[in-house]
Amino acid sequence: MTLTLVTFVGLTFAVLVMLALPLLRRQGGPVIRAAFDMQVYRDQLRELEKDLERGVVTAEQADAARLEIHRRLLAADTEARAAGAGQGALPGRRGRILTTVMLAILLPVLAFGLYGRLGSPGYPDRPHTERMAEMLGLSPDQAKALRTTAETMTKALSDGSGKQSDWVALGQTWQQLGDYTKALNAYDQAAEKGPLDAASWASMGEANVMASNGQVMPGAKEAFLKALAQDRNDPRSRYYLGMAAVQAGDAPRGIAIWRDLSQDSPPDAPWMRMLRSRIAQAAQEAGIPPMSVSPRHPLDSRPVETVALPSGSAPPPDQQAPSEEGFTPDQKAMVDSMIQRLKDRLATSPQDPEGWARLGKSLGVLKDYDGSVKAYATAVEQDSKNVGTRLDYGMALLTRAENTKSPSLPDAFYEQAKWMETNAPEEPGGLYLRALAAESRKQADAAIALWTKLSAVMPPDSPAYAMAQDRLKALGAR
Incomplete structure (x- = not known):
């Protein structure tokens, strides 16, 4: 409590000093400034005459400069007179001292009064450990x-x-x-x-x-x-x-x-x-x-990948509450509507591998894993040579297995891995599917070779590289 009181008094004194100094200081600023300006202009006139004598400036240039300096000199003289007249109405030294004394008395009294009414001067400080415990949810x-x-x-x-x-x-x-x-x-x-x-x-x-x-x-x-x-x-x-x-x-x-x-x-x-x-x-x-x-x-x-949405279809994301997928209610309704329109179009024109792939991706977003896998399977059936669709199909199969807690990967997953081995052996995504397939079938040597190959083609700071390195360590690769 004593330390708090000493600190309070010290701060109050510092504030009083900062308030008092401007009041007690002699108020001669504007006059001094104007007088300084007038002296500068007079020196400029003398320098101008010397330049004219040395031939640095012509007579015409000197006349123009002299006229401008005289104008500024007159303006400074007018400013000095106005400042001197205005200062005559300012409080004298006795008035300034009286104002300072009143501030020195009223400021601490008002401060102590407000603190005594609104503060808690008798309340002890809480230890740091106690405050930390409360923040961490501990007693x-x-x-x-x-x-x-x-x-x-x-x-x-x-x-x-x-x-x-x-x-x-x-x-x-x-x-x-x-x-x-x-x-x-x-x-x-x-x-x-x-x-x-x-x-x-x-x-x-x-x-x-x-x-x-x-x-x-x-x-x-x-x-x-x-x-x-x-x-x-x-x-x-x-x-x-x-x-x-x-x-x-x-x-x-x-x-x-x-x-x-x-x-x-x-x-x-x-x-x-x-x-x-x-x-x-x-x-x-x-x-x-x-x-x-x-x-x-x-x-x-x-x-x-980002999908372009119709403009004006929904308000900004901060104006609506998002669902668990990150959608606002209006956006979720719009997604459902878009998916339904896509389903209707595919029902009438089913020969559309890109449309089926888009449907598979959209259904995956909505956690319809079975629907997503079926859509991708149709896309692969219609365009069996599309590497990207094969990769997406394989990832959809893997995602469904993980989310349904399936004890094993489906045969279709291994089929995609085998197709990648035959038709796109250097594709990084294919290496990933093939490595997972080899691990799942307990083929450690094949998995090590594939993870090593994936590491060689991926940037060292990429997640795929980090995962490949960790899988190699887990498999005991040297």
């Missing part, structure tokens, strides 16, 4: 006990010993306490003792993001990609990789990743409200409707 006792546990574990592991699980547990404890730098250090120690599981990689990436003030740095991105290499559906990794794309200026890809996560998440998942808000915000800032962006998994390195 003070829980936070204290957790911190004691973390410090005890840190001391026990200070010599670098301990199992990987010990370091992971320490990282989780510091992360729960909000000390993300210490959490990240613990996860780093755990990673040095061998590959982590998907959940630990995701926690490590999240700690990195929090320690970097919300920025998804390269280290965090690498951790999330390693998590997805082991668990393709990990929601944290997919969310933060979408955020990384948006932060890097690639809003369409970020929205595509988030929409892919949205369509794979239960409507009541705890992250859905935040995810919908992120999709709407990114779409608004980028000036694109969310529904115009095709969903993409972070490990899918293909370019994100």
Whole structure:
């Protein structure tokens, strides 16, 4: 309380000094300025006469300059007289001192009075640990006990010993306490003792993001990609990789990743409200409707596709509540209408492979995985040599298997992988399908060869490269 009072008095005194100095200072500014200007103009006249004598300027030039300087000199003299006359009406030194004294008395009295009425001078300050506990959703006792546990574990592991699980547990404890730098250090120690599981990689990436003030740095991105290499559906990794794309200026890809996560998440998942808000915000800032962006998994390195929508069909995304797919109600209704029109057209003119492919993509967005697979199957049947359609068909089969928790991949998936091997052996997407097919059939050597080949053709900073490298490590490749 004493320190608070001293600080209050000190600040009050500083404010009074700043207010008093202008009042007590002699008010001669305008006159002094005008007098200075007049002296400058007189010096200019003398310099002009010397220039004329030396022949630097002609007589005509000198007359013109002399006339301008005289005009300015007269204007400065008029300003000085006006300033002198105006200052005569200003308060004298006694009046200024009286005003200063009144401010010195009234300002502290009013300040103390307002604080005594509106503030809580007798209320003690809350300890930092107590405030942190409240922010983290812990009671003070829980936070204290957790911190004691973390410090005890840190001391026990200070010599670098301990199992990987010990370091992971320490990282989780510091992360729960909000000390993300210490959490990240613990996860780093755990990673040095061998590959982590998907959940630990995701926690490590999240700690990195929090320690970097919300920025998804390269280290965090690498951790999330390693998590997805082991668990393709990990929601944290997919969310933060979408955020990384948006932060890097690639809003369409970020929205595509988030929409892919949205369509794979239960409507009541705890992250859905935040995810919908992120999709709407990114779409608004980028000036694109969310529904115009095709969903993409972070490990899918293909370019994100956007679909042109009819102008004026729906208000901006911030003016309506988006659904779980990132659609506003009007946009969802419009998508349903577009899909129905496409179905009607294909019913009357079924020989349209591009139309069937578009239908397959649209149904996949709406989580109609069976309908999506059937549409792509028809597209492949009508245009069997189209590499892009084959790849989309294979991905649709894979997505359906993952979302329906199928214990195995369907024969059609292996057929697409075999077709890619025969007709497009160097296609990166085909290498991806073939590698997954080989792993699924326990053909480790073939999978290693395919993941190695995919790594060689993909940029080192691409998700597909990171996944291929992780799959090679998981398969024990050297």
